Amino acid sequence: MKLYGYFRSSASYRVRIALNLKGLDYEQVAVHLVKNGGEQFAPAYRALNPDALVPVLQDEYEGHAVTLTQSMAMIEYLDEVYPQPALLPSSAIERAHVRALALSIACEIHPVNNLRILRYLTGTLQVSDDQKNAWYRHWCDEGLKVLEQKLATDARTGRFCFGDEPGMADCFLVPQIANAQRFNCDLSGMPVLMRIHQACLEHPAFIKAAPANQPDAE
């Protein structure tokens, strides 16, 4: 298996965690999002993923070469093809709950704070760095506060986002918290998120997936 990614990309980080939780071997190919004008825009990479986004996952499945985009689609694929340990619960209700937690990060927080969005704000819209950072913190804070409330009031929350084993929602939570910390978001009012985050950081799959532990880390 081959993962094209960038050490600091949230979406790459999510997939690394999932691969590690499954105990799968994978080769990493670094796609530097800043150097060389952004290696994600190179024609060879665009041929893999016209979106010019990381990550891309390549696998062989029943004799076919597979090239996958979109981190959540990859994690669903991994959970279907390499079912143990499961990253989603076994009941449809619980799966919907865990997917909704992951999607609340993937759709409500992360896209708004992506590199290309921040560049459009400071470039095309000429907002100041302070305004850009306030934008980042605003959406991060709004989204994480709600996630905190959901997890704090749900009996299914355990040592991890769902029960006592790490799963899909944790794959999304940890990279988002890493980003929030990089932008100095105030996480003091989020004890449940931070407790789960800490539990994840002590888990070997998450340690191995951390940005600082990647071959392309700076």
Added chain:
Amino acid sequence: MKLYGYFRSSASYRVRIALNLKGLDYEQVAVHLVKNGGEQFAPAYRALNPDALVPVLQDEYEGHAVTLTQSMAMIEYLDEVYPQPALLPSSAIERAHVRALALSIACEIHPVNNLRILRYLTGTLQVSDDQKNAWYRHWCDEGLKVLEQKLATDARTGRFCFGDEPGMADCFLVPQIANAQRFNCDLSGMPVLMRIHQACLEHPAFIKAAPANQPDAE
């Protein structure tokens, strides 16, 4: 089944299409996103969904009341619990492909152009209406151009996004095109998207789900 939504909300529209494709009966509860200061912010609605976003889907499953958030989690749930007709293909590779198409709309296009984002731009950041509209069209154009390219070059594309029956990706495509048209995006360079969009518009499940055909339409 009960769907809390808003006639013009993309995410509500996606779930209406999925429910109609499955032939399921549902009661609609209108949550007006603009009137009364935004009915999604009312405490009773926030108790259903702390995100203050539409839609919310309520169902009964094996004797349990279920309240679901996040449109994609709902559609996955519907496909698991009411499997016919299937909205996702049967093979893991093809499922990953269809999910990635849906996610490229749900994560790369829609969140950036959401009502609350546009309000932050014109409110907090004081950008002009022209700049706001240019922002909208920029992200819509970037995202849809790539989707056009993916669908145009993939042998799996048929009358619909995947093959000749409507499925999950079409549930995401049609509301996004409706939004793009409302913001006067230039869709002339997207013949495959527009051909699929047209095929959907002729399908009874999509006709019944259209914003103009909802009880709360204005």
